[in-house]
Amino acid sequence: MQKNFRRLDGMTLPYPLFFPDATRGEVRQLSFEDVKKVGLPGILVNTFHLLRLVGTEKTELAGGIRSHLGWDKAMISDSGGFQIMSIAKKGGDNSTVTDKGVTFTIDGVKHHFSPEDSIKYQMAMRTDLMVVLDDFTPPDATYEEALMTVNRTTLWAKRCKATYLAECKRLNIPRDRRPYLIGVVQGAYFDDLRIQSIRELTEIGFDGYGYGGWVMRDGKFDIATAKLMADNLPKDSVLYGLGIGKPDDIVKCVELGYQIFDCVLPTRDARHGRLYVYKAKEIEKIDVYQDSFYEYYNPRQAQHLEENAPVSTACDCELCMTVTRAELAKRWRERDERVLRLATIHNLRFYAILMEKLGSGN
Numbered sequence: 222m223q224k225n226f227r228r229l230d231g232m233t234l235p236y237p238l239f240f241p242d243a244t245r246g247e248v249r250q251l252s253f254e255d256v257k258k259v260g261l262p263g264i265l266v267n268t269f270h271l272l273r274l275v276g277t278e279k280t281e282l283a284g285g286i287r288s289h290l291g292w293d294k295a296m297i298s299d300s301g302g303f304q305i306m307s308i309a310k311k312g313g314d315n316s317t318v319t320d321k322g323v324t325f326t327i328d329g330v331k332h333h334f335s336p337e338d339s340i341k342y343q344m345a346m347r348t349d350l351m352v353v354l355d356d357f358t359p360p361d362a363t364y365e366e367a368l369m370t371v372n373r374t375t376l377w378a379k380r381c382k383a384t385y386l387a388e389c390k391r392l393n394i395p396r397d398r399r400p401y402l403i404g405v406v407q408g409a410y411f412d413d414l415r416i417q418s419i420r421e422l423t424e425i426g427f428d429g430y431g432y433g434g435w436v437m438r439d440g441k442f443d444i445a446t447a448k449l450m451a452d453n454l455p456k457d458s459v460l461y462g463l464g465i466g467k468p469d470d471i472v473k474c475v476e477l478g479y480q481i482f483d484c485v486l487p488t489r490d491a492r493h494g495r496l497y498v499y500k501a502k503e504i505e506k507i508d509v510y511q512d513s514f515y516e517y518y519n520p521r522q523a524q525h526l527e528e529n530a531p532v533s534t535a536c537d538c539e540l541c542m543t544v545t546r547a548e549l550a551k552r553w554r555e556r557d558e559r560v561l562r563l564a565t566i567h568n569l570r571f572y573a574i575l576m577e578k579l580g581s582g583n
């Protein structure tokens with residue numbers, strides 16, 4: 222199993238890694254300085270949203286999206302597919318998903334997005350890791366529908382790989398400076414389809430493979446599918462838990478060999494007043510392998526108005542070092558917007574500590 226993630230500039234970062242969601246090139250509520258301070262290695266950007274905002278030409282002129290935004294840490298990108306598919310599927314008759322790609326309409330203007338486009342845009346952004354365009358299998362798909370998404374995902378994956386190789390050649394990128402290219406395994410809850418998807422994608426050959434599709438099953442994380450993938454994918458490839466997840470699910474996935482994660486949960490939960498708190502009283506005493514090693518704290522609950530302790534004593538973030546539970550609860554009630562920033566910092570620091578603990582356990 223690979224031990225380190227290699228950035229385009231050659232710098233390495235030890236696995237496991239968690240990338241917070243910076244869809245439009247920023248982590249909501251935070252400055253880049255805030256993101257650096259929480260101790261996470263980089264951010265995940267969304268190809269579709271970002272290029273709509275910035276444009277490919279400006280990005281290329283700046284030598285990549287990182288220079289354009291002024292961010293000097295790691296940066297990974299998604300294919301843009303999930304957002305485009307969501308728009309396409311809501312778009313009624315004007316939108317279609319075919320083998321050629323996705324056609325959709327925004328503000329009355331018709332767009333086409335192909336696997337080739339996804340790779341070209343990600344190459345223009347110069348992110349450290351990029352993901353192929355895949356055909357998402359909905360969780361309620363029938364066997365036939367799931368098979369269709371597996372077949373189309375393979376077809377698109379082949380074209381993504383060919384475009385990637387052609388772009389690396391065109392841009393004269395040496396082998397050891399190329400971004401990671403991640404294939405996405407589809408097949409929903411059908412084990413034989415997941416195996417088929419794995420076989421077809423590994424024949425094409427990718428640097429790593431992602432957990433595609435819906436990660437929940439019957440209200441719980443689908444650990445069986447995560448395991449099936451880890452057991453059947455090449456041991457020297459990178460395993461990426463796309464959109465995973467809750468802290469305890471990440472622990473289970475790291476135990477299975479997954480190395481990279483991204484998820485909207487910590488930032489979205491922070492904005493909704495759902496803060497993660499380790500049950501241990503000190504950072505040194507946190508044991509992430511213990512059942513229910515954390516709990517939630519909600520500043521809206523009236524009982525916290527009287528608590529003079531920090532949100533967590535097993536945390537060294539700006540919130541926990543400067544604000545008591547009582548103050549936070551009061552400011553939350555007053556709808557003081559600044560607490561959203563502090564809550565986001567806290568939840569991301571929780572994830573950074575989680576990854577540090579998991580990394581030292583290897």
Ligand SMILES: [Zn+2]
Nearest residue numbers: 536538541567
């Ligand atoms: Zn904290």
